[in-house]
Amino acid sequence: MGEPGKSVATHGVTCFSKLKMFLLALTVAYIAKALSGIYMVSMLTQIERQFNIPTSVVGFINGSFEIGNLLLIIFVSYFGTKLHRPIMIGAGCVVMGLGCFLISLPHFLMDRYEYEKTISPSSNVSSNSFLCLGNRSQTLTPTPDPRDCEKEIKSLMWIYVMVGNLIRGIGETPIVPLGISYIEDFAKSENSPLYIGILESGKIFGPLIGLLLASFCANIYVDIGSVNTDDLTITPTDTRWVGAWWVGFLICAGVNVLTSIPFFFLPKTLPKEGLEDNADVTNSNKEEKHQGKAKKEKHGITKGIYNLPPVIIGYLIGGLVMKKFKFTLKKAAYVAFCLSLTEWLSFFLNFMWTCDNFPVAGLTTSYEHERIQQPLYVENKILAKCNTRCNCLTNTWDPVCGDNGISYMSACLAGCEKSVGTGINMVFQNCSCIQSSGNSSAVLGLCNKGPDCTIKMQYFFIMAVIGSFIYSLAAIPGYMVLLRCIKSEEKSLGVGLHSFFTRVFAGIPGPIYFGALIDRTCLHWGNQKCGKPGACRMYDINNFRSIFLGLPTALRGSSFLPAICILILLRKFQLPEETDTSETEFAEMKLTEKESECMDVPRSSEYDNNRELKTRL
Numbered sequence: 001m002g003e004p005g006k007s008v009a010t011h012g013v014t015c016f017s018k019l020k021m022f023l024l025a026l027t028v029a030y031i032a033k034a035l036s037g038i039y040m041v042s043m044l045t046q047i048e049r050q051f052n053i054p055t056s057v058v059g060f061i062n063g064s065f066e067i068g069n070l071l072l073i074i075f076v077s078y079f080g081t082k083l084h085r086p087i088m089i090g091a092g093c094v095v096m097g098l099g100c101f102l103i104s105l106p107h108f109l110m111d112r113y114e115y116e117k118t119i120s121p122s123s124n125v126s127s128n129s130f131l132c133l134g135n136r137s138q139t140l141t142p143t144p145d146p147r148d149c150e151k152e153i154k155s156l157m158w159i160y161v162m163v164g165n166l167i168r169g170i171g172e173t174p175i176v177p178l179g180i181s182y183i184e185d186f187a188k189s190e191n192s193p194l195y196i197g198i199l200e201s202g203k204i205f206g207p208l209i210g211l212l213l214a215s216f217c218a219n220i221y222v223d224i225g226s227v228n229t230d231d232l233t234i235t236p237t238d239t240r241w242v243g244a245w246w247v248g249f250l251i252c253a254g255v256n257v258l259t260s261i262p263f264f265f266l267p268k269t270l271p272k273e274g275l276e277d278n279a280d281v282t283n284s285n286k287e288e289k290h291q292g293k294a295k296k297e298k299h300g301i302t303k304g305i306y307n308l309p310p311v312i313i314g315y316l317i318g319g320l321v322m323k324k325f326k327f328t329l330k331k332a333a334y335v336a337f338c339l340s341l342t343e344w345l346s347f348f349l350n351f352m353w354t355c356d357n358f359p360v361a362g363l364t365t366s367y368e369h370e371r372i373q374q375p376l377y378v379e380n381k382i383l384a385k386c387n388t389r390c391n392c393l394t395n396t397w398d399p400v401c402g403d404n405g406i407s408y409m410s411a412c413l414a415g416c417e418k419s420v421g422t423g424i425n426m427v428f429q430n431c432s433c434i435q436s437s438g439n440s441s442a443v444l445g446l447c448n449k450g451p452d453c454t455i456k457m458q459y460f461f462i463m464a465v466i467g468s469f470i471y472s473l474a475a476i477p478g479y480m481v482l483l484r485c486i487k488s489e490e491k492s493l494g495v496g497l498h499s500f501f502t503r504v505f506a507g508i509p510g511p512i513y514f515g516a517l518i519d520r521t522c523l524h525w526g527n528q529k530c531g532k533p534g535a536c537r538m539y540d541i542n543n544f545r546s547i548f549l550g551l552p553t554a555l556r557g558s559s560f561l562p563a564i565c566i567l568i569l570l571r572k573f574q575l576p577e578e579t580d581t582s583e584t585e586f587a588e589m590k591l592t593e594k595e596s597e598c599m600d601v602p603r604s605s606e607y608d609n610n611r612e613l614k615t616r617l
Contacts, residue, residue, distance in 0.1 A: 181495065
């Protein structure tokens with residue numbers, strides 16, 4: 001009568017085991033850290049415009065996360081297994097929340113954002129001074145105040161963002177190495193790839209939420225609630241627009257702190273998964289039931305991910321396949337290499353989708369011959385015969401779109417002599433530089449590129465989804481090769497060293513030199529109040545595309561050279577796991593049965609002798 005109750009209790013512990021609770025909490029932590037990470041990357045453009053800084057500085061801000069992670073990764077990875085790993089992960093989540101809050105702090109310490117403009121939103125009187133008026137005696141020039149430069153240099157509010165991102169990197173340090181080692185220590189070897197696949201899917205599900213949050217916040221004006229948005233002369237598509245980037249960081253801060261709570265209630269160590277089942281299950285019927293349960297679990301997981309992106313499916317499929325077929329180390333390495341190579345080769349198709357620059361007169365298109373692309377920015381071609389008499393500012397950026405489909409850097413450079421309306425609905429008329437069959441008018445903002453670029457962008461996204469799916473299939477086998485090549489007591493250190501070298505050679509220098517190269521493609525820089533150049537307003541999209549696609553392609557291609565060397569080394573070694581696993585399991589089963597018989601025989605004879613002695617007495 002006692003056995004059924006014991007079986008039910010064991011079943012309940014298995015379904016709601018603390019290891020699975022840890023897996024759930026760690027998956028949520030992966031989602032939270034990926035959420036804040038992708039939101040940070042998505043808001044870099046808004047931060048660049050808010051603080052009026054070049055892309056190279058933005059790259060340094062982005063790299064500060066890796067610097068913070070690098071400061072503690074080796075220490076945490078080495079000593080973390082000797083400490084309470086769940087509590088350390090929870091503390092890391094709290095620190096990440098603190099970093100996100102610090103990133104949002106400059107918004108509450110700074111003045112309102114003032115974008116570069118030449119047009120008053122509510123009065124046509126003041127805006128007439130920036131239209132084309134031929135009776136001016138001299139060219140308009142800005143009158144920068146040197147004190148504005150000193151104020152901007154002293155404030156340097158972007159340092160708060162950099163320090164907050166660095167703290168966020170420190171907080172993320174224990175999550176991956178300690179979480180992976182905790183699962184590897186207490187999970188079955190055949191379940192470990194599936195569990196890690198679930199964790200990796202969290203890395204993708206988090207960015208999906210982060211992108212939605214970033215899209216929502218980017219369409220809200222940065223000073224919402226403190227300014228009248230009806231007076232704005234820019235829209236979210238304008239390069240001077242700054243969204244409410246600080247709102248999302250406050251949300252990320254709260255999510256990371258809430259994520260930390262479960263870890264403070266989890267134990268330091270757990271029994272090895274499956275040991276409690278082996279104590280009660282001693283026959284093949286129980287093993288068959290266990291296999292049937294595993295199949296149902298797989299079916300349930302597959303039915304939960306029906307509406308998730310293919311990337312998440314790829315991670316889970318990779319983990320399920322490794323669990324089902326029990327890949328050896330060599331087979332996992334070959335599969336990871338072939339899939340990664342396939343994804344890299346498919347990436348070359350992205351070079352087919354090209355799109356021209358925005359047609360801006362004086363930058364990418366000449367005034368005289370419409371739609372003739374100029375490869376580089378030429379200072380002396382900003383002015384033309386149609387606007388020379390206007391005496392316009394040549395370095396201002398307040399673009400308008402003409403009826404001819406050409407954009408101009410300002411209404412004055414378009415030769416417009418009259419304006420009608422206020423705010424974003426303002427229309428400029430009598431524009432001498434606009435050669436069209438209409439009334440030669442213009443509206444605020446850049447002109448659209450047309451449907452061709454939209455279609456090509458869709459092709460790019462389709463290829464990105466396919467490539468990400470293929471890459472995600474290779475991620476789990478490749479990661480398991482890393483884990484299975486490391487001793488059990490050194491897994492945390494091995495994962496930490498892997499993260500250390502990834503950050504030293506890629507995470508930290510990558511954003512910095514990427515930003516420096518992108519700055520070289522800028523066609524027109526914005527202006528700070530003191531007259532110094534600020535954030536870039538327009539890039540040469542052709543050179544930008546070459547850097548954005550070409551540099552990652554070259555770097556990833558070079559990574560296959562050491563991968564080939566590893567495959568060659570693996571072929572020369574005979575690994576213990578390459579023996580027939582079925583024969584090994586059968587031999588272990590027989591050995592276990594013999595040991596149990598040997599243990600039962602002495603017990604039964606001793607029991608009989610004691611019983612006989614008691615009877616005689």
